[in-house]
């Protein structure tokens with residue numbers, strides 16, 4: 630398929646851009662972090678969301694170059710904002726689970742930090758559950774090395790994968806990002822409320838930071854304020870936005 634072969638050249642042709650979605654501390658309302666979300670600025674088809682090409686990039690192997698670019702660009706951008714005097718935010722980068730089978734990904738991450746001068750404390754790597762359970766031994770080793778480096782590790786889309794909890798003991802995790810499907814009906818479904826509450830309780834008892842994703846209504850936000858949730862992300866607060874908009878946001882809202 631033609632998109633597949635074009636994908637091999639997206640990095641060298643400079644067709645990728647990053648949007649950033651803010652993440653907020655639920656108590657202080659401050660923007661504390663941003664998630665980097667890649668887009669493909671395609672010459673004929675316009676701006677393509679990752680849902681349109683990440684799976685394909687994983688199949689063709691193009692994801693390796695894409696993720697390396699995303700990582701370095703996100704680190705570079707956040708470091709540039711620091712040097713320009715914007716308020717400090719940390720950045721979360723989604724990495725394909727393919728990397729977590731290969732110890733070289735630690736080098737890739739170290740290089741991005743060294744090349745850009747960003748402090749490891751400002752970087753969080755997001756992984757999906759299914760991604761690291763598959764080759765657990767390799768993933769554990771990689772995560773330990775990342776922790777040594779000072780980088781944080783988040784489980785993305787929590788609750789949608791294998792839904793086995795044993796790995797929470799095994800992996801050195803910092804953050805659970807609870808999948809947006811769990812917040813959707815929380816204000817009208819008792820069942821959903823029970824499940825979300827249980828996930829938040831468990832995370833807190835395991836001393837993990839809890840981020841709820843996909844917050845779209847004031848009622849959902851009010852509900853989360855009564856829970857022990859730490860941070861929120863979602864369209865109610867901000868969609869993923871381009872660099873310039875984020876700069877405005879940073880200067881006005883932090």
Ligand code: G
Pocket residue numbers: 665666667678679680681683692695696699723724725785
């Ligand atoms: O199309 P949509 O924006 O809904 O897709 C978002 C999905 O794409 C999320 O699952 C997100 O984790 C993933 N994603 C976004 N940016 C990147 C990236 O730079 N690398 C990888 N591997 N996945 C990404």
Ligand code: G
Pocket residue numbers: 650666723785786809842843844845862863864865869
């Ligand atoms: O899998 P991951 O969590 O990395 O995916 C992030 C995706 O979720 C992005 O595509 C982003 O646009 C989307 N997203 C972020 N906030 C919301 C929200 O409030 N509602 C919905 N439906 N999608 C959201």
Ligand code: MN
Pocket residue numbers: 664723755785
């Ligand atoms: Mn994510």
Ligand code: NA
Pocket residue numbers: 785786787806807808809842
């Ligand atoms: Na998610």
